[in-house]
Amino acid sequence: MQLYDDVKNMQMDTFIPLISQQTHLSKQNISATLKLLQSGATIPFISRYRKEATGGLDEVEIKAIDTEYNRLEEITKRKATILNTLKELEKLTPELQRKIEEIWDATLLEDLYLPFRPKRRTRAEKAREMGLEPLAEMLLLQRALNVTQAASRFLTEAVESTEEALNGARDIIAEQINEDAKIRQLTRTLFNKKAIVTAKVIEGKETEGVKYKNYFEFSQPLHRCSSHQILALLRAQKEEILRITVAPEDEEVIHSLNRQIIKAENEASREVEKALVDGYKRLLKPSIETETINKAKEKADDEAIRIFEENLRQLLLAPPLGQKRTLGIDPGFRTGCKVVCLDAQGNLLHNETIYPHPPVSKRKQAASTLRKLVEAYQIEVIAIGNGTASRETEAFITAQSFDRKVQVFTVSEQGASIYSASSVAREEFPDYDVTVRGAVSIARRLMDPLAELVKIDPKSIGVGQYQHDVNQVKLKNALDATVESCVNRVGVNLNTASKHLLVYISGLGPQLAQNIVDYRTENGPFRSRKELLKVPRMGEKTFEQCAGFLRIPDAKNPLDNTAVHPESYPIVEAMAKDLNCSVSDLIEDKSLREKINPERYVSENIGLPTLTDIQKELDKPGRDPRKIIKLFEFDKTIKTIEDLQEGQILPGIVNNITNFGAFIDIGIKENGLVHLSQLAKRYITDPTEVVGIHQHVKVKVLKVDLERKRIQLTLIDVPQ
Secondary structure, three states: HHHHHHHHHHHHHHHHHHHHHOOOOOOOHHHHHHHHOOOOOOOHHHHHOOOHHHHHOOOOHHHHHHHHHHHHHHHHHHHHHHHHHHOOOOOOOHHHHHHHOOOOHHHHHHHHHHHHOOOOOOOOHHHHOOOHHHHHHHHHHOOOHHHHHHHHHHOOOOOOHHHHHHHHHHHHHHHHHHHHHHHHHHHHHHHHHHEEEEEEOOOOOOOOHHHHHHOOOOEHHHHOOHHHHHHHHHHHHHHOOOOEEEEOHHHHHHHHHHHOOOOOHHHHHHHHHHHHHHHHHHHHHHHHHHHHHHHHHHHHHHHHHHHHHHHHHHHHOOOOOOOOEEEEEEOOOOOOOOEEEOOOOEEEEEEEEEEOOOOOOOOHHHHHHHHHHHHHOOOOEEEOOOOOOOHHHHHHHOOOOOOOOOOOEOOOOOOOOHOOOOHHHHOOOOOHHHHHHHHHHHHHHHOOOHHHHOOOOHHHHHHOOOOOOOOOOHHHHHHHHHHHHHHOOOOOOOOOOHHHHOOOOOOOOHHHHHHHHHHHHHOOOOOOHHHHHHHOOOOHHHHHHHHHHEEEOOOOOOEEEEEOHHHHHHHHHHHHHHHHHHHHHHHHHHHOOOOHHHHOOOOOOOOHHHHHHHHHHHHHOOOOOOOOOOOOOOOOOOOOOOHOOOOOOOEEEEEEEEOOOEEEEOOOOOOOOHHHHHHHOOOOHHHHHHOOOOOOEEEEEEEEOOOOEEEEOOOOOOOO
């Protein structure tokens, strides 16, 4: 155990300066963060409750430290494997060992190992078996000699001519050039700076691949290709629509390699030059081209995932309506509109189907049913899904007169069908079909988007680009981390949260989330945070991680409904005692809170960052960081794409963001695109600088392509 700790400490001492260099964060903060992570603390917990230790690092910075540490650990494991292999092969020299130990770049590490790694029987290997390595070494010296005469010394039964001997020697030289770490790095640098991405359509695939028409004759420097272009090209190549190359001009690379390798002007150097050209085209170029494509793909993946993360974050943090008695409608024409009535806690009370639209057109009956439901279930709001027949259903609803004021909202259906057919939905509503489950999801999304959307695989929500093309493990990890971040930022009601919501709380997992729900079912609502310690498998460490993110609105201790961590309760109690009041008085009376001098409560473990957070929380206990929901109306005169005219200014809702622009719902079947260049007069590289998911905007119609069903929009010079 002591040996393990010593190794771990040595590793930390090595890693911390490297992580600091990569992240530009202080070594002290990195060291403290890593110790917390390795003790089992979660990123949300560290960023919220350990600011003194980390110097106030946010979740992004803590995640960067964690990611870099894991990368270095993987390289360390790979180094150990390589060193052991080289020892077994008796190829490990002190110089090679030093180089391996000093390298912290995975690609350069593999370059060093390349000459020694097991490979299939190559042309160079066959030439060595024929005894031609000395001839190759002789040529590499590039001294003046009669090449033909030198080659004749190596003629055998296996090598029948001087040309065969020279061919074999050149094969050996070509392989040596390909495996030379410095040559590979030089070639890699040239590819990074000067590679051209070229794409051509495969003959006969023009019709099948029409959606890739823009890339049928494509040529552009790699460094100028956007992430969506890279992903589109690679998808088209995978679908066998395009052939793609990614490389600089051969002559330019060969010229640069010549300057490194060719040291003379004689017969031997000309043989080496032939080997260089062959080695580059046959071995080095394909290898570095594949590597370059993979790195471009990785970079494009990261950008696509970043946009997906940000879109998902905005969607999850969309304004909630709160606990209202809600009528949800999943609209439709032929199959009718599925209607559900929920109580203020989101429990299903009633469901049925109405047919206000063609071809059934039972409009009067549908209107009568709606009025009765609104009255019987004391409905306060109506949520209408934004899919098929949404506009028609909204018009029908708003034309009705009810016995009370009822607000009407249109709600995004993205992912609702995925939820309704999922095991989660079947578990919640085993006796109802998918249409009822879908309508319930629509209604609940209005009440609390976060609580409902956590039940759906984030990939299915549809707020990204090329999500099926990017690295799926990296995408899942990123999106899960985003959901976890959002859930913990908002906090959850311990007595109403589903296990699907609880599972994302810091320190909890599927089993503990289920245990909390089971305990609640058996014992009734939690009366205090301390009661969590009675939940099976809830230890002190897990309690520390989760308690601050769980709220109990009606708890005896008012701090149980705040983001103040239980470990800080004594501080608040000391503040109240010093002011001769109760904690409740302190929360309710602003004048009392203004008398608090936070510096008085600074201690060895508690600093001003935590005390400032406590003060903010006492000002607004249990505050929901999400914004207030706003009503929205589409232009009632626009019902189909044929109604659009260039120059029209219309209200719209941002429903997806990519790195090339934002897609806007203007109330018809087709979404419009505001290209990156049309988001603002100034130059921008990231659409999220200007717009966010579900943002209400005004847009101007630039162009309508009826044949391709495409709408070009702009935000420039449109008053918002």
